Amino acid sequence: MRITTWNVNSVKQRLPHLLAFLDEARPDALCLQELKCQDAAFPRAEVEAAGYAVETLGQKAYNGVALLVRAPLTMSEIRRGLPGDAADEQARYIEALVSGPDTAPVRVASIYLPNGNPVDSPKYPYKLAFLERLQRHARALMADEKAIVLAGDYNVIPELADAADPEAWRSDALFRPDSRMAFRALLAEGYTDGLRACDPRDGLYTFWDYQAGCWPRNVGIRIDHLLLSPQAADRLISASVQKHLRGLDKPSDHVPVTVELSAG
């Protein structure tokens, strides 16, 4: 089973690239972030015509996450919103149990973690609180001892090697010690960084800023991650970054990241 995460930076702007990606890469499950539209505006008919079932948690203008699964896979036990703060109205978390005839089920989450900048604003504590809620929920899910893939835009640069210019991020919410500690705490719960487990090389990036010629200069960061429970990590065959999509016309500033799991 191929599971991909992709921050599309507006699903409406990115629809041609999204449909082309579904056709070419044929992921079994696709986690989308930054839809930037409400549920009613999601291009559901086009995605369904491509052979995918869709579950969304949209929001006007900002945030928004979705899960797509390719037939004959189906989704059940849909969870919208991350537990732990009933007052949180930002659309940043959707989860489903993905099942099919030829594969053991996998619980998949699409996560859009808060950016957290500027760090002297309420946005940073909101980010850290979201990470704590995610850790608590990740721990609770682990009790089932089943395959889980927590995928998304974490807005965390885990290590120095995950940035072309780490000094530029030293005091940024994406690289501050508290953010990185919270990411490590997720790993300490028993989750595996799927891409890192398959590819130890420096220079693996998933985001290049639109500004300052970051893409042509390959000044990127790795912030989109797939975290695997032990039962999912046991099935991990390969992981890869679909970097070429950043070179298309009108690209997202993020590219897809994919893990391939055995049928189990």
Added chain:
DNA sequence: ATGACCTAACTTTTAGGA
């Protein structure tokens, strides 16, 4: 050395991104 983007919104500027 320097500047350099993109998206959505009751749009002619701002907020948010990272």
